Amino acid sequence: MTVSALPEAIDLSHHLSSLARHRFPSPLKDIFKQMQREGIISMAGGLPHPSLFPFVDASVSVYPPSADLSGPTPSAADRMSLNFQKYPSDKGAIDLSTILQYGQCEGLLPLRKWLHKFTLDVYEPGYSNFEILLHEGNTSGWTKVVRLLAEPNDFILCEEFTFPSAMAVWVPMGCKAVPIKLDGQGMRADHLEEVLANWETTHPGMKRPHIMYIVPVGSNPTGSTMQAERRKEIYEICARYDIIIAEDDPYTALQYPEFDVSAPSAEVVHQSGEEFAKSLVPSFLRYDRDGRVIRLESFSKVISPGARLGYFVCNPVFAERLLRATEVESQTPSGWSQGIILSLLETWGQSGYLTWLSRLRDTYQTRRDGLCAAIASSFTALPARDYAAGVPGAEGIALYHKGTDPASIKPDQRPIATFVPPTGGMFLWISFSLSLAPRFRQLVAEGAQDPEKTFMDEFWEALAENLVLLTPGSYYLPWEGVDKLTTSARGAPSGIGYLRFAFSYEEPAVMAEGIKRFQQVVSKMFDA
Incomplete structure (x- = not known):
């Protein structure tokens, strides 16, 4: 793809904060x-001389991009080597x-060029x-x-x-969230x-929001x-109301087809790197004619989080101001990380990197499928549109106690x-x-200040006691201020609680045991 026919970003400098303007x-x-x-002859910069670095050479073994990640560790014979010398x-x-010297705060030029072409093509x-500007991972990038x-x-x-x-x-x-409602997309x-x-x-007299934070994949x-x-x-909508979109997208390569509860063991279909790239849902960048998207990319989920390396894609005005911040806050990401990842990308090539991402996606999809299948087999799992159609907000898969006869379920019966x-x-x-839990009904009858939060805390503790650890849903509630801390104060639906399950770390067989323990606690705390 070429850029000659595309417009340049419009002037969005009015969005800069006072701090950014004065850098x-x-x-x-x-x-x-x-x-x-x-x-x-330089006697100006306080640069350590490279001859005094204790590192002479280095070698890193890596998988080939087409490595099978679903089974045992690929054999040594299949590995590739990245070699580095001081001179x-x-x-x-x-x-x-x-790479071990003080460097340009933008990041290594060859790496930025590689990522620029990747961004343009994909x-x-x-x-x-x-422009491309390196950062130390998306958490650091979002802070900037x-x-x-x-x-x-x-x-x-x-969200x-x-x-x-x-x-x-x-x-x-002192900033506050403006939460926007969600659905399955x-x-x-x-x-x-x-x-x-x-x-x-x-919000009479209050400045309208001009920043959106979103994780679209x-x-x-x-x-x-x-x-x-x-x-x-x-x-x-953002263009009409002049809003900047911060697209935090560390999971962009991990996009999966819909899970079919009627065929939970469906085989994952492998794609070539090129097919994989075409299958990805477009980034907000695709529609960004103004330069109002700041894309936050990271290698944390696709190479390693310890690399602490990612990059911004943004318009020149924002890139220049972000660079000014980088010069005095973090200078530049680790030279080791930049050097190793640059060497890896150059060795694999763009096609190889896309192949790696495709195989990685397939492996995580298998884990996703394993978790969903384990939940479906531990409960009576039915399509919500067919069996919970009368329940407000019910989407996806509805769960009833194991052994429940689907024919006995009424349209307005809560799962x-x-x-x-x-x-x-x-x-x-x-x-x-939560209305199906006797303890929650007791908390409501007793007039608990936030029965949803109290019950879910007790539920989470019971799960931990049964040796299965999940993340409380309350962690993800956007901060709207001290006057909106309880469920009722936020105007959130009553009688609803949430938990987050991660399928990235444990193998499917281990997750299945975790779901078994989860089901044991659910069966004790919710009505049959």
């Missing part, structure tokens, strides 16, 4: 530029003297002058975005359930439009993946729980009908 370039930047001049004879090689941005755009006491648009660490950045600034465009159109009425915690048409709708099988990421989100 100035590091005074050392000019010195580093001059040091590149041939023949110059290599090959002038184009990645050398330790460079994500097909809608404007021409996008908040400082780039947000002022104290701003409102930030986000109805959102990543806790994302909130932790802006809560100390993630954020609802109709509710976003409603909130923004009525802002002056519902494998949403953490719900596991939903937003499809193309929905993304177009949301982008157009114990419902879940939408994940179509991306690493998590499964279950919603529980």
Whole structure:
């Protein structure tokens, strides 16, 4: 793909925070530029001399991109080697003297070029002058975005359930969430439009939100993946109301087909790297004609989290201000991480990297399928549209106690729980009908301040006592202020509780045992 026919990003500098506007370039930047001049004698920069680095050479063994990740560790004979020397004879090689030295805060130029081409080919941005800037992982990247755009006491648009660490950045600034309702695809465009159109009425005298934080693939915690048409709708709404979209997308490669509860053991269909790339739901970048999307990419979920390496894709104005922050906050990601990942990507090539991502996706899909199948076999699992059609908000798969006769279920009979099988990421989100739990009904009768929270805390403790650890749903409630801490104060539906299950770490057989323990606790705490 070429960029010659695409427009340039529009001027969005009015979104910059006061902090971002007042950043100035590091005074050392000019010195580093001059040091590149041939023949110059530098007594300016305090750079350690490479001869005094204790590392002489290094070698890293890696899997080939087509390695089978579903079984035992691939044999040593199938591995590839990445080799690094301090002073290599090959002038184009990645050398330790460079990657272990102070470097450009943008990140290694060859790595940024590689990622620029990958972004152009795979994500097909809608404007021409996008830039790549490396960061230390998406948590660090989002922190820089908040400082780039947000002022104290701003409102930030986000999903109805959102990543806790994302909130932790802006809560100390006095910022508050504006939660947008979800369905099986993630954020609802109709509710976003409603909130923004009525802002002056519902929030008189308050500045309308101009930042959106969204995890569109494998949403953490719900596991939903937003499809193309929905993304177009949301982008157009954001363009109309002049909103910047922070697209936090570490799970973009982990997109799965829908899980079929009637065929839980369906075989995963492998794809080539090229087929895999074409199968991905487009990034918000595809529709971004203005340059209003700041995409946060990370190698944490597809290479390793310990690498602490990711990158921004954004317009030049935002990239320049993010760079100013990077110069004084973190300088540059680890040279080891940049060097190793650059060497890996160059060795594999773009086609090989896509093949790796495809195989990785297949492995996580198998784990997703294993968890869903284990839940379905431990309960009576039925399509919610057929058996819980009269229950508000019921989507996906409805769970009843094991042995329940489907013919005996009435249309308005509440299931114990419902879940939408994940179509991306690493998590499964279950919603529980708490009115079916005697202890919850007791808490309501006693006038507990927040019976939903109290019951779910007790439920979580009971699960832990039975040696199965899950994540409480309360962790993912967006912060709206101290006056909206209880279920009723937030205006959330009463009698509903949530838990998040992760399928990324344990093998399917181990997860099946975990679900067995989960079912034992459910059978004790919920009515038959």
